[in-house]
Amino acid sequence: MKLCLVITTRGNYAKVKSIIQAAENDPDVELQIIVGGGAILAKYGNIADSLTTMGVNVDRRIHFLVEGETPVTMAKSAGLAVSEFTTAFENLQPDVVMVIADRFECLSIAMTASYMNIPVAHMEGGEVSGSIDESIRHAITKLSHVHFPATQEAADRIIRMGEAPETVFPVGATSLDVIAGLDLDNLQPIMEKQASAGVGARVDLTQPYLTVIQHPVTTEYAENLEHVNQTLNAIHELGMGTIWIWPNMDAGSDGISKGIRIFREKHVDAPMHFFKSLPIEHYAPLLKNAQAIVGNSSSGIREAAFLGTPCVNIGSRQSGRDRSVNIIDVGYDKAEIKAAIQKQLDHGRYEENHMWGDGKAGPKILDVLKTFDFTIQKRICY
Known part of the structure; x- marks a missing residue:
């Protein structure tokens, strides 16, 4: 075959x-x-x-x-x-x-x-x-x-x-197959990768940190820039170390990328590191050990539930998708996002869910x- x-x-x-x-x-x-x-x-x-x-x-x-x-x-x-x-x-x-x-x-x-x-x-x-x-x-x-x-x-x-x-x-x-076979406690590769890839501050992953992935929503094309600005400002006000992964190639990606670039120019000392992408071998330990994943990636719905990682899901991109108890859904609003992240920080990890x-x-x-x-x-x- x-x-x-x-x-x-x-x-x-x-x-x-x-x-x-x-x-x-x-x-x-x-x-x-x-x-x-x-x-x-x-x-x-x-x-x-x-x-x-x-x-x-x-x-x-x-x-x-x-x-x-x-x-x-x-x-x-x-x-x-x-x-x-x-x-x-x-x-x-x-x-x-x-x-x-x-x-x-x-x-x-x-x-x-x-x-x-x-x-x-x-x-x-x-x-x-x-x-x-x-x-x-x-x-x-x-x-x-x-x-x-x-x-x-x-x-x-x-x-x-x-x-x-x-x-x-x-x-x-099938994405869970890879995760199940990895050493999820080893963050050293992603610590080292910050020195050779991506841009921004080097985040100390031995301290509490967030992972963020926010993709464009094609049916909200004109609003993507404002939407990501709400997330950026919420994360910035919390002041936590953050690993941010660049959006995918869907329509509206330029708006999100523009928001990230403008933010970086204004806040060069922010404790954030931005990667274009990460292989699953690096991403899975990063997700497992994060205090929360923030944004609208399906990995917050699927892989985060499998690992028990708290998720703050923003906006409509994952609307209607089956979900576990690890998720708090919020709108495109800085105060909502910030409050939900704090709630997840207070809660801590969830029990692993194998619904996926x-x-x-x-x-x-x-x-x-x-x-x-x-x-x-x-x-x-x-």
Whole structure:
């Protein structure tokens, strides 16, 4: 079986690493890896070079991102991605293409494979979330031939969408596989990395600190600058050491990046360090030992719950998503954000919650794919 995995963001690698490891040890699987989009651009951390350094073979590198991070450039990037992935799939001739979650380019990948009669396997379908992401996620579900949702509730939604129950396998979140196998108490690598990567003050991680990730919300494009300013000012007033990770490549990213740059110019002595991206091997210990994760990343919903890390979730990006008790939801308001962080600091760590999986999803996915009887022609089941 020729299994094609596509990595387009820094988070994608964490979600496919356990599948890669399982496939590399399986003589019945030929692994194909395509890396593109933000994963090959320096401004988003260039994950492709890190993969090569780690010994992961990359079969194709694809450029499809149009510069600008606006709704127009995002739509044009999605169209360009269709063209580029068509060429890649024609050359590689995969038996199955794995599509992850809800990013705009993942819809392009699923559409391309479907038109070319290549079976699509979809991870993390069936979830409710905010922004355009939810619509994209469900559209990918309707193009996919086999489904690997993270929870039983998500699996039930997929079936209610008309997908055949025998095509739905709730295996858990694959990102937890990587976390489960790491030494989460070792913060030395990220302490050292501050000296050679990122910008800002060097944060002492032996003292209480926060982790912040705030992505743009595409349906609130014009407000992203003001939204991140509320977060920046709340964090600044608390005065805690903070590791801040740059936003993703969605429309509105420029607004958030602008807010961060202006803040840094005004507050050069603030105890904050900003990274473009971090590999999961560094990010997981950082998240585990933080007093809280702040922002709107899905890792505050999913990985933080698995680790018991308190989360302050800001705004609408994760609206409606299943959540554990580790989360406090707030609006885009400095006072609300600051009060919620303080409440989480007072509370401390939560009990670990395995609602998103047990850290063994990757091998389960590969076992299903190897024996699954794919039928290209789909039919709605109601």
